[in-house]
Every structure is written in structure tokens, then in C-alpha cells.
Amino acid sequence: MHFLLLGATGRTGKHVVTELLAQGHTAVALVRNPAAITGRKGLTVVQGSPLNKADIEKALTASPEPLAVSAAIITLNTVRASDSPFAAQVSPPRFLADSCEAACAALLAHDIRRIVVMSTAGAGDSWKGLPVVSRAFMGWTNVKYALKDHNLVDQEIRQTDTDWTLVRPVRLEFDDAAPAKDMGILDSAGGGKLGMRDCAQITSVARLLVKIAVEGLYVKEAIVVRD
Template sequence: MHILLLGATGRVGSHVLAQALQEGHQVTALVRSPEKIKSHHENSTIVQGNVLTQEDLLRGIHGTEVVISALNTDGTSTLSDSTPLLIEAMYSEGVQRIITVGTAGILQSRTEPAQLRYQSSESRRRSTRAAKEHERVFTLLQQSSLEWTIVCPTYLPDGERVGRYRVMPDFLPEGGTEISVADTAAFTYQQLTDRQYIHKRVGIAY
């Protein structure tokens, strides 16, 4: 499978890149700073560009079959500003499947089901800026005709891949408080072949 990977130099994205290459996929990584990708592989193509530039997105997505986006909010509106451009590029190239990494804040609240977690008393975070960015992406994907899945981890410490965790559509697994970067990346990668969470947000936690 030929994957367009966004956020390949980030914490989750770098794990996804390594696993996809290890298992024989072709990966095109669109990155602003190619020097941040330390290891190179015969099946990887590094495209220098910006997700806020339509031409760069079209160069990156050409010939691919699926998009994995592990972009973070990074204190800016880049995530939500780039999403309409990415959706248009996917339409243009006939790519239907997109898997993104979001946040548990955009899952439904258990205590106040009509609200998202970040809007409810369930959230422990003081700042809602990142969750609002991810909510904008969620809304844009809902309005699209794409086959999307949003992986929604809670607190993301570094750590080894455990391989055992709980997942739940639209809600965070009850009592879940954390999930490692490595396990989040592994679950995100699995969505390349697992179609049970199409058009779903998926909460993931130990």
C-alpha cells in the first residue's frame, strides 16, 4: 500500500513511519524539515513542503492510496487550516481513506453525553485550544464524503509498546487515563486494514 504520511517527524508519526516501512509499505512523507527524518529507506519518499500549500499537498498525495495524518496542533491553527486543503487534494487524486490522530477531548462525555469531553466537567485540561482545533477537523471530515477514522488517545506519555489496550467508538474507555505514544501509533497503523471504525472517533487507553 502507498501511504501519504503527515506529521512523520512527530512523536506518533515517526512510530507510524517506522512500522509502515518495516512491514513493506511505500510511504511518502510530506515534511517541512526533511533533515528531521533520521533514517532513510528504499520504500520512503521525502517531499519537502507545507500542508498549508495546496500544490505541496497535491505533490505529496499523487499516486498514494491512503492518508495518515499525525499532525499536532502545535499552538497554531495549522491543523484546521490545512484540513480543507487536504480534503480537496484527496478528492482531486481520488483518495478516499484517511486516518487521523485526534484527542480524547473530542469524544463524547460520559457524564454529559450531549457534550464533547473537553466541553464537560469530565475534562481535566484547563486549555481547550487544542481540542477546539481537533473538533474543527472532526466537523470537516464529517461533512466530507471521505472514509475517515479519528484515533483519540488520552494522555500520551512516551514509553514502550505494550500491545494491550482498550478501544471504544465515540467514548474513552471507562477509567482510561493514558496510552503510550507507541501503542497509539500501532493502533493508528492497524486502521490501514481494519475497517470497523470508518466514520468513527475511537477512544484508546489502557
């Protein structure tokens, strides 16, 4: 399969690229800074903004023939001034929602409906499944701005004519060397079983995103995932 990737230079997105290429798929990545991604066989890199529908459409037609995009994987996240949860938000308030809106519009204009979006546990109806301490953390620190944006994506993508899937990992662990493992899949609310120790390795999340996109799983569903 041939994929459109938004967020390919991010900490999870780069593992999505590696996983796709390792499985023999190809991809086109729309990135704001091409220097931030290593060129590889099977990967086409296009410079542009995920907020710009024209840039996304440019990426959809940028790969050499006969490659044609059949699905998109989005691993974008909001940006803070630092990794501190108290750091100021740098990206626009609707960065995720507007990027997803632009992507959906561009994909549908090219008759492409499959889109897999990495969200977060706490978005939508999974909020009630979080431990009280996690809800307090997300509600009182500047993480709340990212959560608000994820919630907008969650609400708005359901109004589109795309075959969407929302993947909501619990607290991410950023060990690039960790082997990818099978993940626990919970319903959209987290099954009421989420705990403070729950985590999700980015390598495992990346592999699951690819599996869901390739195999057409969980269409028009949101799922919570953890190691």
C-alpha cells in the same frame, strides 16, 4: 499499501513510519523540514506545508512508479512554545482543521478517499466521558486551543466525501522504547469509563493507526483508545 503521511516527524508520526515500513508498506511523508526525518528504504520525503493543497498534491505524485497512494494517516498536532500546558500557542488557530481540509481536498482530487486522523480524547462527544479534573485541565490551560482545533477537525471532516476515521487517544505517554501493545477500543464518547490513570503509549497508538488504515476499520467512525 502506499501511504501519504502528514505529521511524520512528530512524536507519534515517527513511530507510524517505523511501523508501516516494518510491515512492508511504503509511504511518502510531506514535512516542513526534511532534515528532521531519517531517509529509509520505502520512504519518500517531500518538503512542503500541510496547509498547502498544492504541496500535498505534489507529495501524492512524488513516489516512483508504480507506487500510488491509497490512504493517508495524519498525526499532526498543534505547537506550543514549550511542552508546558501553560505555554503560548505557536501554530495558527486552525492549523489542524486547515491542514485536514487541504488534505481531504487533495486526496479527493486524486480519487483517494481513505484518511485516518489522530485526534484526542476530549474532542467531540468524548468530552463528556473525561473525568472532571481532566476537563478542568483541558479547559483552563492553553491545551484548550489544541482541543478547539481538534473539535474543528471533528466537525468538518464529517462534511467531506472521505472515508474518514478519527482516533482519540487518552493522555499520551512518550516512551519511545515501550513495546507496542493491543489497545482498548471504546466508542466515540469513551463509554463513560475513562479514568485519571488512563494513558496511551505512542508506540501502541502508532501501531493501531496503521492497523486501522490497512484493514479499513472504523470507517466514518470516531473511537477513543487507551492502553
